[in-house]
Amino acid sequence: MAQNDVKEEIDELREEVKNYKPGSCVTCPDRVPFPEQTFIGLFGRTGCGKTSLINSLKFAVTGRLRKAKWLQVASQEKAGGHTMYRKLADLTRSIYVIDNRGLDNPDTREAVIEIAAQLDGRRGYSEKVNWDSNSATEPSDPTLDDEDSQSVHKINCAVFVFSAVHDIEMNTTALMDIVDFLHGHQGRYPVAVITHVDLAERSQVENLKTVLQVSGISDVFEVANVTKDNPGLDYTYQLNLLMFLERCMTDADETLIFKFYQDREEKRMETIQKRLAEKERLAEEKRLAEEKRLAEEKRLAEENRLAEEKRLAEERLLVEEERRLAEREREILREEERERRVKAAFEGMERNHRDEIRRIMEGNQKRSGSCSVM
Numbered sequence: 001m002a003q004n005d006v007k008e009e010i011d012e013l014r015e016e017v018k019n020y021k022p023g024s025c026v027t028c029p030d031r032v033p034f035p036e037q038t039f040i041g042l043f044g045r046t047g048c049g050k051t052s053l054i055n056s057l058k059f060a061v062t063g064r065l066r067k068a069k070w071l072q073v074a075s076q077e078k079a080g081g082h083t084m085y086r087k088l089a090d091l092t093r094s095i096y097v098i099d100n101r102g103l104d105n106p107d108t109r110e111a112v113i114e115i116a117a118q119l120d121g122r123r124g125y126s127e128k129v130n131w132d133s134n135s136a137t138e139p140s141d142p143t144l145d146d147e148d149s150q151s152v153h154k155i156n157c158a159v160f161v162f163s164a165v166h167d168i169e170m171n172t173t174a175l176m177d178i179v180d181f182l183h184g185h186q187g188r189y190p191v192a193v194i195t196h197v198d199l200a201e202r203s204q205v206e207n208l209k210t211v212l213q214v215s216g217i218s219d220v221f222e223v224a225n226v227t228k229d230n231p232g233l234d235y236t237y238q239l240n241l242l243m244f245l246e247r248c249m250t251d252a253d254e255t256l257i258f259k260f261y262q263d264r265e266e267k268r269m270e271t272i273q274k275r276l277a278e279k280e281r282l283a284e285e286k287r288l289a290e291e292k293r294l295a296e297e298k299r300l301a302e303e304n305r306l307a308e309e310k311r312l313a314e315e316r317l318l319v320e321e322e323r324r325l326a327e328r329e330r331e332i333l334r335e336e337e338r339e340r341r342v343k344a345a346f347e348g349m350e351r352n353h354r355d356e357i358r359r360i361m362e363g364n365q366k367r368s369g370s371c372s373v374m
Contacts, residue, residue, distance in 0.1 A: 205222060
């Protein structure tokens, strides 16, 4: 590409970057509440050139960079030792870059926790960044009040920075795990920037690009950084830096849309879960009420059964008592009848005896009277 064409494309991209507003790079059928600023988060090993990359981006956006606007960069002897806390740098009114402490051991669970905390805006700028388990601290409280929430920002575009000179060997398995995590968390694969390409052999750059692409990073940008010894940038590197920012703007908007639908889906699922929980609660209440009703029916039935048994027992006792009383009455009547018959028999015998005595007496009287006449 001719130098004039490159310069023309740089001017077009520079205007596009300067005029960028979150949401302007994408279209969406729904009303997505885009924020006023986009935040690009840099992650990379110690000494990979993250801070210098920010200075280079400032230069690419403005075409120049005054010394007073430079971010402080550690000396080579203290490479990576300067950035202990996250730092916020503005490229435009709408684009900010967050510098980070060097991530030298990505193969840790704590590193993923720290990255997630930064992506979700749960890590403040005054908190010291620690990647290892020995000194890791808990992320900021996710339930910050309105005043505190102004000091933290969600990262809309995650960028991994690699040095063509220093990152010759790396743990690709750990990198692939982090790339997969970012894809699931942000809905986008991270963007990668290879710095120090002007200081490395071309084979080193190509080998590093191959490793990154195998790890799942397809968007890889090659750049050189502005330094005190090299205060300017070739048009090719400026173009790459602006193309990198263009990619970040699109990815940031796509991430915001992904997060919008993800949040909406989470709320929908939460609503469904609440409805299911409410349905289960009502079903459980109905089941318990039915169990209670059946238990009450069983209790009443048992009470009725016992009452019926008691009633029948009382009736049997009553019938038995009536039978016994009736038998007693019959016995009394039989006894009275026997006594009456005995009495009648005695009375009959007495009458017969009296009648016999009377006949005897009458016979004797008759015999006595006959004797007297003679």
